[in-house]
Amino acid sequence: MNRIEFINTALVLLGLSRFQSNKNMNNDPNLLIGKGNPKLVGKNYALLPEAYEAFREMSAAAQKQGIKIKIVSSYRSFERQKSIWNSKFSKFKSQGMTNEKAIAKIIEYSTLPGTSRHHWGTEIDIIDAGPPAEGDVLVSQKFHDQGPYDALRAWMETYANDYGFFLPYTQDKKRTGFKYEPWHYSFATLSKPMLKDYLELDHVKLILSDDLKGSDLLGYEFLKNYIRSHVMGINPSLL
Numbered sequence: 001m002n003r004i005e006f007i008n009t010a011l012v013l014l015g016l017s018r019f020q021s022n023k024n025m026n027n028d029p030n031l032l033i034g035k036g037n038p039k040l041v042g043k044n045y046a047l048l049p050e051a052y053e054a055f056r057e058m059s060a061a062a063q064k065q066g067i068k069i070k071i072v073s074s075y076r077s078f079e080r081q082k083s084i085w086n087s088k089f090s091k092f093k094s095q096g097m098t099n100e101k102a103i104a105k106i107i108e109y110s111t112l113p114g115t116s117r118h119h120w121g122t123e124i125d126i127i128d129a130g131p132p133a134e135g136d137v138l139v140s141q142k143f144h145d146q147g148p149y150d151a152l153r154a155w156m157e158t159y160a161n162d163y164g165f166f167l168p169y170t171q172d173k174k175r176t177g178f179k180y181e182p183w184h185y186s187f188a189t190l191s192k193p194m195l196k197d198y199l200e201l202d203h204v205k206l207i208l209s210d211d212l213k214g215s216d217l218l219g220y221e222f223l224k225n226y227i228r229s230h231v232m233g234i235n236p237s238l239l
Contacts, residue, residue, distance in 0.1 A: 067152055070129035088105075140180055177229045
């Protein structure tokens with residue numbers, strides 16, 4: 001199945017998801033939206049065991065070449081992602097934005113709770129622990145043009161795939177959704193089947209909650225379009 005066929009199939013699933021059961025899924029729906037209790041491992045970060053072992057192997061190889069990979073974000077629960085969303089929504093509203101513009105601004109980089117790949121225990125946001133960490137570290141400029149994480153980016157682009165890690169949000173101009181994130185990598189062996197199961201969920205029922213700011217604008221049609229543009233707007237190697 002090529003990328004277009006996969007996306008078309010996904011959209012069909014999204015249209016039917018409210019009427020389907022999840023009995024044929026390999027992953028617990030609650031785990032896929034960050035509301036379960038996954039068995040995670042790691043020190044100062046949390047990943048599924050297979051992703052953890054692959055990261056350790058990759059990290060050891062990078063260190064031999066002077067790159068000290070540091071995970072600054074990994075697993076996030078639904079509640080943690082909701083806190084991030086609500087905080088940003090309130091911030092942008094305080095700047096005078098309408099609800100629509102606040103949501104549009106948030107989803108340049110941040111996901112709706114229940115739609116984040118970080119719920120799966122397969123994702124890592126990384127920096128190089130060698131250079132001093134100053135200010136906001138997850139800024140694309142710091143990964144380019146001789147920035148502090150330029151060497152890390154170059155190493156990951158060369159070797160990360162060998163360990164099963166792929167960049168979801170590439171610089172491909174044809175890609176939709178979230179902006180380029182040179183710090184975010186996904187362990188494809190686990191995340192690809194999770195994505196396929198994720199697309200079968202009843203997203204409105206499972207994701208939206210009364211205390212999610214802006215929820216009155218986040219109905220079925222919004223989520224269908226958002227999942228098509230943002231959840232599916234990723235590196236084809238992860239589809």
